[in-house]
Amino acid sequence: MTRTNDDARDARDPGGVPRSDDQETFRALLRAQRVWDTALPAFDPASAPADPLPLFHRWFAEAVAAGQPEPHTMTLATADETGRPDVRTLMLHDADARGWHFASHATSRKGRQLAVRPEAALGFYWAARGRAVRVRGPVRAASAEASGADLRARSTGALAAALVGRQSEVLDSAADLARASEAAWERARREPDAEAASWTAYVLAPAEVEFFQGDERRRHVRLRYRRADTDTSAGARTDTGADTDTSAADGWVRELLWP
């Protein structure tokens, strides 16, 4: 049977993407998913502390208590030398007065990006509480000693993974990884103080921290802390309302944002 132009058009959806059963199944599954359709906690920004850190600690503990799987994982966004964005998942190692801590290989893609553009953003999403936190700011690499101490405080598996190195390089075969991993595990067990040269601890010093509390009626609460001396994106000032605290207690300005 000869296909007409109309048949060819029918085989594409309005966006010009070819129709297929797999595509339809995926879309149906996607549309069946729900967000914020459960009872979520209320968040009163008026009761928020002057500094974002204690609120982050509290929300983290509440995410753990609510059974949020792996609440210590986060998204790290960086940009390359041309400004093209990049993103991946990482573990949070600590959050203290210096900032949000993580670790990776300085020779990895993110490590190279951070070396040329020492700025990043972090994102946490704790669905069990309908909450998200985002943090932006400059990133500093710790000394080799501090990076080594960070690694030694972790598991043998973490040390073995760090010893394998070569993160983000092209892997020619699974056998190459198996061999390198075997040797790294053996060394990590034998030498718990072994140094992984490229393993680097980083700290992101927060210039902005935003707390997002999802709401079933989509009346989400967004509270942004920004350093009093931080220049935020255009339009930020027009978002301020009566509840905004511009007194800059502890050097932080607190503002509500339209959801």
Ligand SMILES: Cc1cc2nc3c(=O)[nH]c(=O)nc-3n(C[C@H](O)[C@H](O)[C@H](O)COP(=O)(O)O)c2cc1C
């Ligand atoms: C749950 C989870 C936790 C991870 N934690 C780390 C981490 O702490 N450090 C790290 O270098 N990579 C970690 N990774 C791997 C990164 O997502 C990423 O694949 C790797 O760091 C290479 O990223 P890059 O090519 O952008 O440098 C983790 C991956 C997942 C899924």
